[in-house]
Amino acid sequence: MKNNSNTNAIPDLHTQALELAQNYRRCELALIEILERIEAGKTHLRMGYSSLFVYATQALELSEAVSYALIQVMRKSREIPELKTEIAAGTLTVSKAKRIVSVITPINKTEWVNKAKTMSKAVLEKEVANVTGEMPKTEFLKPIAEDRTRLRMDLSEDAASELRRAQVLLSTSKHRNMSLEETLSELTKFYLKHKDPLRKNVKKSSSPPKEKDPLKCFSFGDRNKRSELCPGTIVRRAIPSAIRTQVWKRDGGACQFRGLMGKKCQEVRGIEIHHARPWSMGGNHALENLTLRCRRHHHELHHAKK
Ligand SMILES: [Zn+2]
Numbered sequence: 001m002k003n004n005s006n007t008n009a010i011p012d013l014h015t016q017a018l019e020l021a022q023n024y025r026r027c028e029l030a031l032i033e034i035l036e037r038i039e040a041g042k043t044h045l046r047m048g049y050s051s052l053f054v055y056a057t058q059a060l061e062l063s064e065a066v067s068y069a070l071i072q073v074m075r076k077s078r079e080i081p082e083l084k085t086e087i088a089a090g091t092l093t094v095s096k097a098k099r100i101v102s103v104i105t106p107i108n109k110t111e112w113v114n115k116a117k118t119m120s121k122a123v124l125e126k127e128v129a130n131v132t133g134e135m136p137k138t139e140f141l142k143p144i145a146e147d148r149t150r151l152r153m154d155l156s157e158d159a160a161s162e163l164r165r166a167q168v169l170l171s172t173s174k175h176r177n178m179s180l181e182e183t184l185s186e187l188t189k190f191y192l193k194h195k196d197p198l199r200k201n202v203k204k205s206s207s208p209p210k211e212k213d214p215l216k217c218f219s220f221g222d223r224n225k226r227s228e229l230c231p232g233t234i235v236r237r238a239i240p241s242a243i244r245t246q247v248w249k250r251d252g253g254a255c256q257f258r259g260l261m262g263k264k265c266q267e268v269r270g271i272e273i274h275h276a277r278p279w280s281m282g283g284n285h286a287l288e289n290l291t292l293r294c295r296r297h298h299h300e301l302h303h304a305k306k
């Protein structure tokens with residue numbers, strides 16, 4: 001009797017699993033649609049997240065892979081609405097749709113949607129690689145033990161030969177064979193020592209601002225990014241390097257934008273220095289007038305519709 005009831009329960013469980021899988025796909029589609037509205041309204045930026053990806057991984061606590069797939073498919077669906085139609089119909093999964101995002105166009109969409117619907121993921125990835133000429137990116141940095149992290153990535157031939165060359169030079173100077181890990185570590189230390197604003201020492205006497213190079217006003221990293229200057233600040237003097245370093249140290253090298261509900265952005269990529277009172281309105285390079293912003297929040301501050 002007992003055995004019989006167990007056997008009978010299997011199709012029932014299968015029906016439930018099928019139903020849940022359908023719900024799961026509906027949720028994915030609903031998420032794609034709501035992410036689209038969030039991006040259009042810049043809700044994530046106003047809440048203090050520097051990008052939609054950061055919002056999805058931090059605020060929604062989705063995994064990086066899932067966030068990436070949803071966002072990629074959402075953006076591509078604007079050009080190819082069929083992606084969403086197929087997902088809604090249950091004939092295409094988000095993870096397969098993500099794999100064809102880099103190759104699908106309005107002209108070849110029927111062909112690629114069909115491939116995504118019928119091929120296995122592995123075969124589909126190879127098909128995409130045949131077109132793009134590159135194997136799917138498998139770059140990751142993931143913790144594997146308390147004090148160890150695994151790095152996996154593909155390198156171009158140039159990058160690989162430069163890395164090998166650095167390894168040879170380093171091995172020569174250290175009089176022993178240096179591993180790739182040691183080489184990478186030395187290269188990183190060397191770069192950070194010279195380029196990381198957080199590691200610079202504040203000079204005692206701040207030198208007067210140099211008249212030349214007026215465009216080096218707030219973008220610490222890339223002084224060629226002229227288009228990202230604060231509006232109305234084309235002709236002005238550079239922020240003294242001692243002040244810049246102090247701003248970086250005080251703000252910990254992270255965006256200080258506070259979003260709705262008080263969430264501080266804290267993004268550390270693409271950091272720029274912002275004048276609270278603009279230079280064009282009499283603002284100066286005093287420490288209190290300067291603060292760090294990530295590129296997105298800095299852009300919003302200057303270009304958001306008032
Ligand atoms: Zn600014």
Ligand SMILES: [Zn+2]
Binds near residue numbers: 256257294296297
């Ligand atoms: Zn920010």
